[in-house]
Amino acid sequence: LGGNVLIRCTAFVAAAACSSWPAFAQTVIAPGTGVDILSHKLEITPDFQTKSLTGRARIRLKVEQDGLREIVFSKNGLVIDAARLDGRPVAVSAGEKGLSFLPAAPLRKGRTITLTVSYHGKPARGVNFTETSVFTSYWACDWMICSQDTPADKAGFELRLTLPTGMKSLAVGNLQSAKAGPGGRTVHVWREARPYSSYLYGFAAGSFTEAVSRHGRYELAFMGATDSPQSMEALFGTTAAMVRFLEDKAGMPLPVKRYTQLLVEGSEAQEVATYSVIGLKQIEPILADAQNDWVIIHELAHQWWGNLITSRTWDHFWLNEGMAVFMTAAWKEHRFGKAAYQGELDIARARLGRAREAGFDKPLTFPGPYPNIATRRAVQYSKGALFLDHLRTLVGDEAFWAGLKRFTRTHAGGAVESRDFQRAFEESSGRDLTATFTEWVYGTGV
Numbered sequence: 479l480g481g482n483v484l485i486r487c488t489a490f491v492a493a494a495a496c497s498s499w500p501a502f503a504q505t506v507i508a509p510g511t512g513v514d515i516l517s518h519k520l521e522i523t524p525d526f527q528t529k530s531l532t533g534r535a536r537i538r539l540k541v542e543q544d545g546l547r548e549i550v551f552s553k554n555g556l557v558i559d560a561a562r563l564d565g566r567p568v569a570v571s572a573g574e575k576g577l578s579f580l581p582a583a584p585l586r587k588g589r590t591i592t593l594t595v596s597y598h599g600k601p602a603r604g605v606n607f608t609e610t611s612v613f614t615s616y617w618a619c620d621w622m623i624c625s626q627d628t629p630a631d632k633a634g635f636e637l638r639l640t641l642p643t644g645m646k647s648l649a650v651g652n653l654q655s656a657k658a659g660p661g662g663r664t665v666h667v668w669r670e671a672r673p674y675s676s677y678l679y680g681f682a683a684g685s686f687t688e689a690v691s692r693h694g695r696y697e698l699a700f701m702g703a704t705d706s707p708q709s710m711e712a713l714f715g716t717t718a719a720m721v722r723f724l725e726d727k728a729g730m731p732l733p734v735k736r737y738t739q740l741l742v743e744g745s746e747a748q749e750v751a752t753y754s755v756i757g758l759k760q761i762e763p764i765l766a767d768a769q770n771d772w773v774i775i776h777e778l779a780h781q782w783w784g785n786l787i788t789s790r791t792w793d794h795f796w797l798n799e800g801m802a803v804f805m806t807a808a809w810k811e812h813r814f815g816k817a818a819y820q821g822e823l824d825i826a827r828a829r830l831g832r833a834r835e836a837g838f839d840k841p842l843t844f845p846g847p848y849p850n851i852a853t854r855r856a857v858q859y860s861k862g863a864l865f866l867d868h869l870r871t872l873v874g875d876e877a878f879w880a881g882l883k884r885f886t887r888t889h890a891g892g893a894v895e896s897r898d899f900q901r902a903f904e905e906s907s908g909r910d911l912t913a914t915f916t917e918w919v920y921g922t923g924v
C-alpha cells in the first residue's frame with residue numbers, strides 16, 4: 479500500500495457502517511478504478527416536503543484489477559445506511575476522493591460481484607425539487623452511487639421510483655409499469671438495456687402535462703413541468719424535422735424509441751441518456767424568432783454524439799460538445815441558409831476570441847485546469863465547432879459528411895478518443911490529417 483492514507487468517520491457515513499470499519503488503512507484510489515460497472519438497479523423514493531430522498535442501489539460490477547481492495551465511487555453527501563457485497567456486510571469509508579467500499583479480502587480479477595447499498599439524504603447538487611415536482615440534472619452521482627467522471631464505463635439502468643399516486647414520471651429508458659405500491663403510492667419502473675455513462679442518468683416526477691406523437695419508428699414526447707402560456711407545438715414543433723436532418727447526417731436512426739423533452743423553469747439545457755431537460759428561458763426566444771432554436775437541436779444532437787458515442791475521458795469532451803454546437807450550425811444552414819450557419823460559427827468565434835484575449839486558446843484535448851467554465855466551453859464547445867468547420871472546408875463536403883457517418887456507425891454505443899475521430903476522416907478523405915489534428919486537437923507536446 480502506498481499513497482495517501484485517508485480513513486475517516488464522517489457525517490456522511492452512518493454509525494452502523496462506521497463501527498464495522500477495518501483497523502487497517504487503505505490507499506485512496508480514483509472513483510471507478512479497477513472495476514467495470516455492468517448495471518445499476520435503483521429504488522428511489524423522493525420526499526417532496528424535505529427535498530430529500532431514500533434509495534436502494536443494486537450495482538453489478540466486474541473486477542478488472544487483481545487484488546482490488548477498494549471499490550470507489552464519486553464522493554457525495556448521501557448517508558449510507560447499510561452496504562453488502564454479495565450479500566455480506568461490507569465496510570464503507572467516505573474519504574477525500576470518493577465513497578469507498580472495502581471488501582474483507584482483496585478481490586480477484588474477472589470476478590463479478592453485486593453491491594447493495596441503502597442510503598438517504600439531501601443531494602448537494604443535481605436534484606431540483608419543488609413541493610410537487612422533481613427533476614435531476616447532470617450530477618447523477620450526487621443522488622445515486624456511481625462514478626461521475628468515468629464516462630467510458632457505460633452501464634444498464636433500472637429505476638423503481640415510488641411516487642404519490644397521480645404523478646407522472648420520466649427516467650432513462652422506457653416506462654415498464656406503474657403499479658400500486660406501499661402507503662397508497664405508485665411504483666414507476668423504468669428500464670434501459672443499452673449501457674450509458676453515469677452523467678447521463680436521470681429522472682423526473684411531477685404533475686406534468688404530456689403530449690406524444692408518433693413518427694414511424696420513434697415517438698416524440700413533450701412533458702411540461704411548468705405552466706407555459708405557449709403550446710408545446712409552438713415551442714418544440716420543429717423537433718421531427720431536426721430528427722430527420724440528424725438521422726441523415728449521422729447515417730443512423732434516432733437511437734431511442736421515444737425521445738422526450740422535459741420543459742422546466744429556468745435556464746436548463748441538459749441532455750440525459752434518452753431525454754433532455756430544457757429550461758423555459760432557453761426555448762422561449764423561439765417564439766420571437768424561429769432561428770432561436772439552438773437548444774432543441776443541441777440537446778437532440780447529443781442523442782448520437784455524447785450519449786450513444788461518448789468521449790472516453792473529459793479530455794476528449796470536445797467530441798461531444800463541439801459536435802453538438804457544429805450540428806446546430808449545420809441545421810441552421812439546412813433550414814435558414816448559409817448566413818445562419820456562419821452566424822452560429824461567428825458566435826463560437828467571438829467566444830474563442832475572448833478566451834484567446836485572456837491568453838487561453840488551448841488545443842481541444844487540453845486536460846485542464848481551465849480558469850472558469852466559460853473558458854472551458856470556449857475551447858471544448860466553440861473551438862470544437864470551429865475545428866469541425868475547418869475540417870469540412872479542408873476535406874470538402876462529400877468526404878466530411880462521409881467521415882462523420884463512418885465515425886458514428888463505427889463507434890455507436892462506445893467510447894471514443896480524438897484519434898478515432900481523426901481515423902474516420904482520414905479514411906473518408908484518403909488524406910493524412912496529422913498536421914491539422916496536431917495543430918487544433920493535440921497541440922504541441924500533447
Ligand SMILES: [Zn+2]
Binds near residue numbers: 776780798799802
Ligand atoms: Zn451539450
